[in-house]
Amino acid sequence: MENKKLDLNSIIGFALIFGILIWIMYANQPTNEEIAAEKAKNEQVITNNKADVITDHKATTLQSAGSKLTTMSNDSTDVIVDATPAVDAAGxxxxxxxxxxxxxxxxxxxxxxxxxxxxxxxxxxxxxxxxxxxxxxxxxxxxxxxxxxxxxxxxxxxxxxxxxxxxxxxxxxxxxxxxxxxxxxxxxxxxxxxxxxxxxxxxxxxxxxxxxxxxxxxxxxxxxxxxxxxxxxxxxxxxxxxxxxxxxxxxxxxxxxxxxxxxxxxxxxxxxxxxxxxxxxxxxxxxxxxxxxxxxxxxxxxxxxxxxxxxxxxxxxxxxxxxxxxxxxxxxxxxxxxxxxxxxxxxxxPLGWGIFGWINKFLFIPAYGFLSMYMSEGLAIILFTILIKLILSPITYKSFLSQAKMKVLRPEIAELNEKYSKEPMKKQQETMKLYGKAGVNPMAGCIPALLQMPVFYALFQFFPSEINLRQQGFLWADDLSSFDSVAKLPFYIPLYGDHISVFPILASIAIFFYMKMTTGDQAMAAPPQEGMPDMQKIMKVMIYISPLMMLLFFNSYASGLSLYYFISNAITIGIMLVIKNYIIDSDKIHARIQENKLKEKPQSKFQKKMQEMMQQAEEQKKLKK
Known part of the structure; x- marks a missing residue:
């Protein structure tokens, strides 16, 4: 068989085939954008695989139903689930x-x-x-x-x-x-x-x-x-x-x-x-x-x-x-x-429960919020206090009028006490009879005070809770929600603290003079009862105890609260002086009481019940003797 030789046509054919292959490879080469997209796709697959196993160094895995949950383990060895943590532990x-x-x-x-x-x-x-x-x-x-x-x-x-x-x-x-x-x-x-x-x-x-x-x-x-x-x-x-x-x-x-x-x-x-x-x-x-x-x-x-x-x-x-x-x-x-x-x-x-919370929510918060919109917090407290005292002034007047009547009756009550000193029950009956003839209710002075108690307690809750007082200054106080320290003590006093606050001192002085003015009449307003301590002695002691308690406990309280009590008691003292000197005439009250004594005034159901109870008690006492 004759061997074929590599002729020129064969060489040209092989060259054309090689060139076509080179062109096909070049034409199908990916662009730079396609290469970047493919790289990003591969990185995302790697990231997702890492995220499926959330861990860092010293991690252990819990295998359950083909799932993985990672947690730190104090007693585990260095088991590295993934050399590159998917999440930064400090992130x-x-x-x-x-x-x-x-x-x-x-x-x-x-x-x-x-x-x-x-x-x-x-x-x-x-x-x-x-x-x-x-x-x-x-x-x-x-x-x-x-x-x-x-x-x-x-x-x-x-x-x-x-x-x-x-x-x-x-x-x-x-x-x-x-x-x-x-x-x-x-x-x-x-x-x-x-x-x-x-x-x-x-x-x-x-x-x-x-x-x-x-x-x-x-x-x-x-x-x-x-x-x-x-x-x-x-x-x-x-x-x-x-x-x-x-x-x-x-x-x-x-x-x-x-x-x-x-x-x-x-x-x-x-x-x-x-x-x-x-x-x-x-x-x-x-x-x-x-x-x-x-x-x-x-x-x-x-x-x-x-x-x-x-x-x-x-x-x-x-x-x-x-x-x-x-x-x-x-x-x-x-x-x-x-x-x-x-x-x-x-x-x-903490605005207080029941009626105390209602007073704060529906009266004090709206009223004080309105005032504080137009003036500083300190001036708002003063004006707020004045408004409250004006609203309560009729009650204050009723209370002081009752005390004035009791003061007029004081000599006659002293006579009864001396006359029936050995007959307590008889003394009680005659005292109540005197009150009835004079048209004086010994409890009238207590009722106004009781009516003011919800207001006082509501305010005691209101000021420490009022955030608008926080870091608001007034006069020497730089924060009405905290104490108004003017001097630092070198030692700590139990209950008092290690600083001196001025507003509690002013409030304590005002309370002292207020109680000094009212103590005697309040003591006389309570009818004497057998076996009960002397109210006058108790009230005299309270004149000094109340201001002292105010000074001790309010030294570290909100200065806004102490400011309120100082202004409130100062205004009350002023109102009482006006009522005493310009409104109430003791001589007229005395004349009116004497007229009431001459009138036959029917007893109320309460007075009749009290008299019956006293008579029954007296009869039982006689039977025992």
Whole structure:
């Protein structure tokens, strides 16, 4: 067979074929954009694979039904699930509006810092903003039990943050992944210009990973961080407040290790003096165990925290998953702001119960709020006090008139006391008969005083709760919500403190002179009774005890409250002097009483009953003898 030789045509054919192959390879080469898109696609696949296993160094994994849930373990060895952690363990996300700045940590998925803007700590000009949460003083933790009975806690786990903006609201989803489609979400929604944010806890597919046969235990805890100048005053008004059973509200007050368990709880508030943290729920918690502990044993030493609060709440599953819609409130304990939410949050502000709270809510808060719009807080307190005294002046007049009548009868009462000194019952009967003839009611002076008591108590609750007084100065006081110290003592006096406040001193002096003017007449207004102590002696002692008590206990109270009592008593003294010197004429009162004695005035049912009781008592006494 003859061998074929490689001719020119064959060489040209091979060259054409090679050239065509080169052209096809070049024509199908990807562009730079296509190469970048493919690279991004590959990186996203790698990132997603990493996110399915959320961990950092020293992590262990719980395998259940092909899912993975990661948690820190103190006793684990160095098991590295992924050489590159998907989530920064120290990472945080900030949600912020004009009122609040909230920092949420990847580890635990909870708020690690809550800053209330536009408010300063301690005193105006301090440069320190109010922080309700800071330096690990608060925590939110949910305890999970794996299907192999291991205890896991969300406070140690890493969440994946995702931030979006929906309709002007900032939405943060903190996701704790247990697999490609199994997770727990903490969802935060912060609205513009609002202290309240939405907070939802939702889950998917947890039945593959953990035991869902019983509710999860959620624990919210906080050590309330001091924000006011007076630690004792702030601690006095720091308490745990809660609402339960369809609108009832109560609180855990002062003291050590206070615990309460309630059903159908709708909100829990860790209240400081002028600021509060509140957890609210749309669907009531079936049960909540709440705990309060006082952390201020020594006001000289314990100056960082005031109270320790804790709430344990069971989170029930529905069809194997969690779905709880809640809210957080971080902001001022301002009655008007809290009341605007229409969720009974105004009960967090201690305005008093029953009629005392009504007086504050419907009279004092609107009236004082109107006055403070047009003048400084100190001048508003003075004008507010004057208005109250003017409204109560008819009652003051009735009280003083009754005392004047008793003063006119004093000589005749003294004669009866001497005449029937050995017959107490007879003396009582004759005294009551004298009152009846003269047309004098010995209780008339007490009734006006009783009518004023709700007003006085309501004001005692109002001033320490009025946040608008906070860091507002007047005269020498730089903060009407705290004490007005003008001198620092080199030592601490029990009950009094280590400083000298002026407004309590002025209020004590005013109370002393007021009681000096009224003590004698008040003592005479009470009819003498057998076996009862001498009222005059008691009242003389009270002249000195009452101002002293005011001086001791109000030295560390809000100076605005002491200012009110000083102005109030000074005005009362002035009104009494005017009534005594220009309105009431003792001679005319005496003449009128004498005329009443000559008239046959029928006895009232009460007087008849009292006389019958005295006669029966006298007869029984004679029978015993």
């Amino acid at each position: 945080t996300t900030v949600l912020e509006n004009d009122l609040l700045k909230l920092t949420i940590a990847n580890r635990g998925g909870y708020i690690v810092e809550a800053v209330v803007k536009n408010f300063e700590r301690f005193e105006k000009g301090s440069g320190q903003v109010v922080k309700i949460i800071t330096d690990n003083n608060a925590n939110l933790n949910i305890k999970l039990q794996s299907q192999d009975k291991r205890l896991l806690e969300t406070k140690d786990m890493l969440f994946v943050p995702t931030v979006n903006e929906v309709g002007g609201n900032k939405v943060l989803t903190m996701r704790l992944k247990a697999g490609s489609s199994e997770y727990i979400d903490f969802i935060y929604v912060l609205k513009p210009n609002d202290y309240m944010l939405d907070f939802d806890i939702k889950s998917q597919g947890l039945s593959k990973v953990i035991d869902v046969s019983k509710p999860l235990d959620m624990e919210w805890s906080m050590k309330t961080y001091r924000n006011e100048k007076s630690v004792s005053n702030e601690n006095r008004y720091s308490e745990l407040v809660y609402e339960y059973e369809g609108g009832k509200d109560d609180y855990l007050g002062q003291g050590q290790d206070k615990t309460v368990v309630e059903n159908d709880v709708t909100y829990i508030a860790f209240k400081q003096h002028f600021f509060t943290s509140i957890l609210l729920t749309n669907t009531p918690f079936a049960k909540a165990e709440m705990y309060s502990n006082n952390l201020v044993d020594d006001v000289e030493r314990d100056t960082i925290f005031t109270k320790s609060f804790k709430a344990n709440i069971p989170l029930a599953f529905k069809n194997g998953d969690l779905s709880h819609e809640m809210n957080w409130y971080y902001g001022p304990a301002d009655y008007k702001i809290l009341n605007s939410y229409k969720r009974n949050l105004d009960e967090i502000v």
